[in-house]
Amino acid sequence: TVKSIALLKHFQQANNQLAVLIDPEDFRESPVDFLKKIPEETSILLVGGSQVSAGKTEEVVSKLKAFTHLPIILFPGDYSQLTHKADAVLFLSLLSGRNPEYLINQHVKAVPFLQTSNLEVISTAYILIDGGCETAVVNISETQPIAATDVQQIVNTALAGQFMGKQLIYLEAGSGAKNPIPVEVISAVKKAIQIPLIVGGGIKTQAQKQAAFIAGANLVVMGTAFEN
Numbered sequence: 001t002v003k004s005i006a007l008l009k010h011f012q013q014a015n016n017q018l019a020v021l022i023d024p025e026d027f028r029e030s031p032v033d034f035l036k037k038i039p040e041e042t043s044i045l046l047v048g049g050s051q052v053s054a055g056k057t058e059e060v061v062s063k064l065k066a067f068t069h070l071p072i073i074l075f076p077g078d079y080s081q082l083t084h085k086a087d088a089v090l091f092l093s094l095l096s097g098r099n100p101e102y103l104i105n106q107h108v109k110a111v112p113f114l115q116t117s118n119l120e121v122i123s124t125a126y127i128l129i130d131g132g133c134e135t136a137v138v139n140i141s142e143t144q145p146i147a148a149t150d151v152q153q154i155v156n157t158a159l160a161g162q163f164m165g166k167q168l169i170y171l172e173a174g175s176g177a178k179n180p181i182p183v184e185v186i187s188a189v190k191k192a193i194q195i196p197l198i199v200g201g202g203i204k205t206q207a208q209k210q211a212a213f214i215a216g217a218n219l220v221v222m223g224t225a226f227e228n
């Protein structure tokens, strides 16, 4: 049966958290070297990618688990990336898009696995905002991101997610985005919602991370910045 709410509690109670994202497909260095390299403030490891070959996610999660007590949360591009070795999964519904595959179909496919697992399932509204360049998530999901200037549509989408019962809002500019989510967007969404806010995509510097925190992100995700 589907487990507990330990990590969700963590999101609800903590501010200014940093999550480092690992794409299993590109993870080639030793886990020890990687864990040494990431900032000490890192409180969560996210593992996932838009396209990951079979078995890779489990392999990488197991390797990391051997050397860290940091919680590992899956950030799956599709249901084939689920593994019992992680602690939780962001059960992402791509609410900015209108592709049923990523709104509900992947979720139905995930159920047989989740029924046999202890993974904590965290219901997440995943909202893709235009980051100024093509990103994998746009291509794979075959959906259009919301323009970063369309703040009202972004806020309404986040609130729709909250009203549907999502437990987190994730504002995503896409991995390697040219422009991270603008601070005006973060603060407008933060002002409107009552649930924790995750912000990621294109954040490379300390200053960008800090700006996202100040604008109201509870958790900032950085991936590309720590890739080799």
Ligand code: 1GP
Pocket (backbone or CB within 6 Å): 021, 172, 173, 174, 175, 176, 177, 199, 200, 201, 202, 203, 221, 222, 223, 224, 225
């Ligand atoms: C992508 O939000 C994450 O899903 C992180 O993006 O790789 O650009 O840090 P970056």
